[in-house]
Amino acid sequence: MDNYRIDEFAPIDSILNSFSTDMFDGITFIMRPVVGGIDYLRSMHQSYLFKKEINKISNFDFETREKIIDFFTDIVAGRIFDEEFIDELERKVSELDEIRDIFKELNHRRLNIEQKQIHHILNLSLRKLNGRIVSIRDEINSRMWDDGEDITQLLLLDQVFYLIQEMIKEALDIPHSKLADSNIWNEIIFSLLYIEAFHRKKVSYLDFQNFLSSLSLYNYKESKNVKDNDAIFEALVV
Template structure:
């Protein structure tokens, strides 16, 4: 685990601080999916196009990474709508530490076909899902300690479960909808909301309200998918 102030080391922050690189990587997997799919790029004989930029992102030092996450997490206090990723891109272009490398990755992906980009996004989202599984294992192990704040741990665990549900629904989207899906906006926003909570930019009560928002969002999205499936079944009978 990387070094943090002693007064930050309650149970929630121990977990979130220790996995801050995982959270940063997970964010890049969504915003620049090629970062999480280097193996697939090799199979396409295109890894050499992205390798340099991917290495720069994965090797960002602790202080720079924390600065970036701090700036990004400010956005969740300011904005939450379907343009969230666009606003994040504006912020990326203002950060000298990453604007060039993110821009290069964006340019390179223009040479990849939509079906291949869909596969790349799917691979990166599955990597993020596995990362969240590992984080949830840490949360659940702490719940056995009677001295821990179970309420906070349960809330954090449920937020991650809700994020995994969004990932699952995004993976089920067809190629023509996955790239511009509102689910990606909600996914990125959710990851950064956790970062905002880690940095005490939102309170526990606000974090619990956010969990309610995610639960309602997933319920509505799930109901919409079921309704669409029902209509499709009627049309194909």
């Protein structure tokens, strides 16, 4: 907690402090989707493959979770998203004793799951992340009615989360066969870590505003591509 701001950006920091566990869970859901799909795996009698490792993650205390996220946020500070990001993140995983073996084992055991089940687990994890973001945005909306709150800061944070939700919608629409060709999952991870990097004073307020602009542009381009592709599809059908 020593790295957190306690004055200038109190509205944003207060929200993120209140949802630190949700942010950690959300990042974990996307980095290792089987964590978010454990209930489904249990229904398929396959949870035994992952239960030990997932229990370890669930039992992390606050200090351990914060250490892990703080370690990961070093990657996004001072950079924009690029294709090398996810490889660097995985290297960070391999350097951190608290999580290295757990994440490695989750990846290894994932090979025992059928591709159709993997796709379902990916979607479950995305929906669970979206649920966490809904709760965060509800709290932001509630705070906006409080006297003396900095509405500009709250709106900035809300818009970043909203655009992440738009990326989640896009990811849910991607067929499993095309997931390998998409960077959307990596973009979502980067965005969540960027929020936490700002929270830890590793990213300036101006950079955070610019990040919102880049997310807006990304979502605009993606939505335009969808519309263009739909138009092409309709022309082919006719």
